[in-house]
Amino acid sequence: MFLIPSHLLFFSTLVFGTMMAVSSSSWFTAWMGLELNLLSFIPLISSETNQFSSEASLKYFLTQALASAMILLASSAMMAGVMFSYFLLSIALLIKMGAAPFHMWFPMVAEGVGWMQFIILSTIQKVAPMALLSHTTDSSYWMILLVASTSAAVGAVGGINQLMLRKLMAYSSIGHTAWMLSAMLISESLWAVYFGIYCITSSTISLFFFYKQAYHLNHLISSNFQNTPQSCIMFMSLLSLGGLPPFTGFIPKWITIQELSSSSYLFLTFFLITGTLINLYYYLRLALGSFMMSSTMLGWQFLQENKVSWTVVLLIFLNLAGLLVSPVIFLTG
Template sequence: MFLIPSHILFFSTLSFGVMMAVSSSSWFTAWMGLELNLLSFIPLISSETNQFSSEASLKYFLTQALASAMILLASSAMVAGIGFSYYLLTIALLIKMGAAPFHMWFPMVAEGVGWLQFIILSTIQKIAPMALMSYTIEDSYWLILIVAAFSAMTGALGGINQMMLRKLMAYSSIGHTAWMLSTLLVSESLWFIYFGVYCITSSTIAIFFYYKQAYHLNHLLSGSMQNPPQNCIMFMSLLSLGGLPPFTGFIPKWITIQELTMTSYTFLTFFLIVGTLINLYYYLRLTLASFMMASPMLKWQFLEQNSTSKMTTLLFLLNLVGLLSSPMVYMMS
């Protein structure tokens, strides 16, 4: 994907749009950055080898165009001094990041894109709306609080019966969006830590599925996936994404829970923890299916050289960071 010159160009303009939106001093320039980001991402979605890419790009464009129009309307209402303008602006940003209950487009778009495009959709495309959201927290506090609790439960319950891996990861992203919104209520630095860890864990799992060309739960039971070291690494990465101690993904959730309880967000913390437990349930179902229901391997499959051994080592080291740093964080807290 990123070796094609046109894709390099569009990815560069996409990144520039994010930086423009984050560093803007007015809502109009922020809107321009969001539009540049939108128009740069649509060509990256389109693919001749994926028959669902056109449908996904159209759904993404219509949803983001609606949210952009709401941003323009809200910014005009701010100038006129209308009271509901901040709520309208917050709703538009929530639509852009795919937070519940404005999330219906996110799993459908995720189902029609490839794994590399999914990484951009679930990570980079959330930066600008999240950064702009920090400017509206004081004026739309209760709305963000309710949306964070709703997103935690939607991301958890929506992924239970999913057999498609991209939809499952999409609902997982919605659940993590709830945690990111919760960190914004506490501090921006905490959001930066949580978002960074989420990007690493989510991207490594998506890259693993990309190299294995796994799109359905049944693909994890095929012969090409029956590699015990890789299955173990995938198991650790999924549990790290779910926030199970002592893996890397547990550290930012641990800090977030501490900060939320210290600032009297007990109600929100309850929904976040319950949603995480449900997420861990279908992560365990995903990994146990790969371990327990594996078909017998032939002798030549054991001797076959693995082309992704470097990636497996990298994933192991990333998960090892949590195993080593969790006691240090506990001692410092």
């Protein structure tokens, strides 16, 4: 995707817009950064080879434009001293990041984009809204608490009956958003650590599906996945994404659970752990499908060769580093 000069230009402006929004000193410049980010992501979604890209672009634009208008209204209300301004601002930022119950657009847009665009949608596009939302935690405490509990439930239940891999990963992203919002209630550094590890684990699975050109659950039981080492790699990466110990994805969840418990967020912790257990159920369904089903049942043909790049190998190494780090933390703790 980034070999095309226009895509490289739009990706650069997308990153610049994110940095502008995060480092801004006023809500107006933050709004400008979010708008630059939005207008840069629309061309990256559009693709002549994907018949659903136009629909996904329109849905994304309308949703983000609504949220941007709410940010402008909220910032104007702040200057006038209106009490509900922070409430409206928090709703707008939650819409932009796709947190439940404002999540309806997120799985639909994810279904209409490619895997590389999905990685941007589920990682980079969440940075600016979450960073800005962290400045409003004092005034929108109860809203973040409620949205985190709702996102954990929606992310868990929504992915159970999904057969399309991009929608399943979208609901997984909503579930992880609940953990990031919960970590935000504790400290910004904890949120940053969780978000960084989530980017690694989610990108590993998405890149793996990209190189295999897998978009449906049935693709995982095709002959292209009947490679035992690669199936093991996908299996362990999915377990890491689900937060099963002692993989890398478990470390930020472990720290978050400890901090939430010590801060008396027991009800929220219960929702998060329950949602994670349900997430692990459909992660295991993905992994076991590639192990146990015969390759002669379905004859899907893939567009690329049976290869995995060194980028995926590096991400997988980081994904499984928790196997070495977790015992050290346990022994020194």
